[in-house]
Structure formats: C-alpha cells, structure tokens
Amino acid sequence: MNPRKANKKQVNYKKLGLSVLFTLILMGSSTVIFDTLTLGSSLKGLGVPLLRLMGFISIGLLVGQIIEAKGWTKQVAVLARPLFRYSRMGNHCSAAFTMAFLSGAAANAMLLEFYEENKISKLQLFLANYINQFPAFFLHLPTTMFIVLPLTGIAGGLYFLITFLATLFRTLCFLGFGHFFLKKPDLYLAGQEKEVFAKAKIMDRENSWVTLFKSIQMRLPGRIANIFTWVLPIYTLVYILNLNGFFDYLNQTLSAYVTIRLMPVESLSIVVLSFAAEFTSGFAAAGALMNAGVLSVKQTVIALLLGNVLAFPIRALRHQLPRYMGIFSPKMGLQLLLSGQFFRVVSIIFIGTLYYLAV
DSSP states (O other): OOHHHHTTOOOOHHHHHHHHHHHHHHHHHHHHHOSOOOHHHHIIIIIHHHHHHHHHHHHHHHHHHHHHHHTOHHHHGGGGHHHHHHTTOHHHHHHHHHHHTTOHHHHHHHHHHHHHTTSSOHHHHHHHHHHTHHHHHHHSHHHHHHHHHHHHTHHHHHHHHHHHHHHHHHHHHHHHHHHHHSOOTTTSSHHHHHHHHHHHHHHHHTTHHHHHHHHHHHHHHHHHHHHHHHHHHHHHHHHHHHHTTHHHHHHHHHHHHHHHHHSOGGGHHHHHHHHHSOHHHHHHHHHHHHHTTSSOHHHHHHHHHHHHHHHHHHHHHHHTHHHHHHHTOHHHHHHHHHHHHHHHHHHHHHHHHHHHHHO
C-alpha cells in the first residue's frame, strides 16, 4: 500500500484517545508540580490559540480539497504561475504559495493534501514550504514596521531591507534549484493532472457540488482528527514549558554565552531583550543606545541581525513546532522546521555579511 494513501484512513480513535489522555495527564501533572497553570490561563493561552490553529488547518484542507475536485488549480495558481513554471514545481505548489499570503497554516495543510493525493512529490513539498516563507514575511510586516521604524529609524529600515533581501535570495535559490533538479512538468505528474481535470469535468456533469460535499463529509473530519491527535499533546507540552519559563531560561543562557564572544558589550542588552522578551523590546533598546550615541547605525543593524539569528530559531521551536509536527507528521514536521530555519539563518548571515563589508 502506498504510505501516502494510508494517511487517508478514518479517525484512529485509539490514537486520539491516547493523545487526549496523555494531554490530561500532562496538564494534571503540571498543575500539581507548578502553580502557574490555571483553568483561566489555559483557556486563554492554550485553548484559544489551539482552536485558531485547527481552524486554519481545517480551512487549508477544505480549500485544497475543493480546488482539486473542481479543477481550479490553474486558476488559483495564476498569480505565481510564471515563477513556479520556471521552477518546474507546478500549479499545486503555486496555489499553496498564493494561500500562504493569507495563512501559513492553511498553506501547509494544502501542501499536505496535495502530497497525500500524489499531486506533488516530497521534494516539491519541502521546496514549496521553504518558498512560502516569502509570503510569510509580509503577513506581519505592516504591524511590525509601524512599531519598529519609530523606535530605530534608519537602522530599523536597513534591518527590514536586509531581512527582505535574505528572504528573496533564498526564494530565488529554491526556485533555481527546482528548475535544475525537478523533472519537467510534461514528464512528471502531467498524466495525473490531466486525470484530475478529467474527473473534475465528469463531476461537473454529475452535480459536482453534491458529490464534493459528500467527499468532504467523508474525508475531512478524519484528516482533521488525525492531525489534532498530534497537535494537541505537542502544543500543550510547548505551552507548559513556555509558561514555566523554560524558553526564557534557554534564551537568556544562550544569549549571554554567545553574545559575549561575538558582539560588543554595549550591544548585549539588545540581544538579551530579543531573546528574553518581546521582539519589539530589542528594537527599543537598540533605538535608545543608538540615540544616545553608544552604537552607530551600522553597529545597531548588525546587533539586530545577530539578535534575530540567535532568537528566531528558538521562537520557531516555541510557536511553530506544534504546527509543523501536527500538520505533517512528527518526523517530517521536524525536518521541515529545522531545515527551513537553517536556510533562513544562512541567508541572513550571508546578506548581513555583505552589508557589513560594503558599508
């Protein structure tokens, strides 16, 4: 049996029950050992984000299924079609790229749907996930930009420019990799795409919306439940660790160890704040030091970039690990997250080094 087809099983109630039981034991143990976990904090800090995440995952799976059944892949992918045609990644990856401008979780759920349907390969899934960091860059940009620029001025602007160029650089690298290492579309999955469109035409003649609704009703709940089986305990574990200061301790320990060796002492507070507190705190400290004349614009930009490089991977483990491991699988999700963060850090270091040498 194709292992990707095996993922389409109905709800595995045994695994789901064990997942819920493990989560309850985890929360009960945390309540006994620590005094930080309460019902109110759990509902606000765990329940609401978990429901929001599962909502976006459900939307992604639903949209992916509708797009496939109705044969709309080409229409949805039209915005990024030239780039994905060049990279030989196809319309399915392009459609997920378009969705990523609205929700990263929904885009990942779409990629999972296409992968399980044998519409894309594992390599295409990985490349598409990496490339979807480009639209993800713009999701929170308006909010952060209007907070950061008043705090750091030109240094903040240069920081955003460098991180954007790093994102663009690695996106172009991934597109180029696909062009040279993926098979041509007419030799890879072309027959499957024709089959999809043929099935869509048949469904249109047979009251396709009714058929589609029945298909969604039969398949979607099982997929959501199986994803929830992994998301629930992992998300809960990360929440409890975060609530009890594990990540803060890890952040402060790593920041003190690394920055003493790599950065001026004057810049230490920027990175410490970037690690230990909200991201905007690092910018506030940077702006204060720069305005006081302690740091130059160049030093401020480098300090912010180093803080980003050192802090963001841990933030990714804190916030994205449950999503990735839940949507895909623990193994594939961890592979995607770690490799994606590796490429992200390398690109920022590369572009940051060019800035350091050029200015």
